[in-house]
Amino acid sequence: MLKMSESDANFGSSGAEMESDDSMVSQGTDARLVEQARRGDTDAFGQLAQRYERRVIKVIRRFMPDQDLALDLAQESFLKAFDRLDQFDPSRRFGPWLFRIAVNTTYDYLRKIKRKGRWALFSEAGEDRVPDPAAADPRGDLDLSQEVHIVLADIPEAYRTVLVLRDLEGFSTSEVAAVTERSEATIRWRLAEARRMFKDAWERRDRSIEEESLG
């Protein structure tokens, strides 16, 4: 169903994207560029950033749909990667390491937002809990993508990451294992659980919509 490229530069990408990135692949391998970047060559790091930026932004947007925020988080992820190049193990692939930084940066941001909301002096939560009966159901305005995002947000991070990377971004289970630094067996288990959680949550959502339309 999902055939992934083994190329680092096309980590988790679809075939169409692979073709468009072919010219970039010829500019040098990731390993060579990483080595140059570690010696302070920002142009080499620039080539790596340009090679991966679209994929990184796409992955971040699965967790954070806002395009501007996703761009900021992608930039922050690349900066972190540049700062930590000396911690990168050159015997491993650069792609999973970079995506791990991007996913962790995104989760850090989401946790920060959650904490801010919890400790805010004035909360608007009370207003949210009392919907205006005259107002139309806001869910009608949501598209499928937004609804799926809302359902995914309720799935625990460890499972959500696997589901997003495997089913929405098309990474192979071995690639997801490399990004999350877990064994493939663990990823298979989490993937099964994540799909079950998504199915249950989606069916609950369907049932509540049906009940509301009947009642």
Add this chain to the structure above:
Amino acid sequence: MQKQSLNCADARHLVHLAVGDDTLPEEELRLTDHLHVCSDCRAYHAGMVDAMHVIERVRDNDCDEIPMGSVWPALADKLKARQSRVYVPQGRRFNGAVAALCACSLLLAFVTAVQNLPSNYPDAISGFSPVSAVNVKLQNNGGSAQNHQRQLVQMAGPNGTILWVDPLTGQAYVPNIMQALDDGKSNLNF
């Protein structure tokens, strides 16, 4: 070879994997066999396929074009700006937050200590200044001595008035007569 039959819990675990083509060939066969004989798991499989269709639709629809060069130009500027900055060793940087926390803790300890000090002189005798402290045995005008001794502070007023103040209770006494006792203590009549 006898194939091991699947129970429904194991079959459903495989259903979750099978809908994304994540089962091994041998697992696929065992699952197919189970689905042939178990209508509940067949229904579960159908529900799982529906849920996966939702995910696939989102995956296929979310193809917003992200233009090349969305990140790198701004990133390059930031890296250049950082490189031009003076290097500050990370390990020796002054941490203002820790210093502020220490200062707050010391201030809080000081305020707490001051608040817990006994109030020696009540407001009612402001203008008087302490002269000396003395141990006394209190005695009323009838001559009957109270059983306890007190340490009182002698306070002198601006016009020469003398008061005796109990620093524990803040009560002020105006003595009529002070009698010296053998043990060096005084006896006050009020």
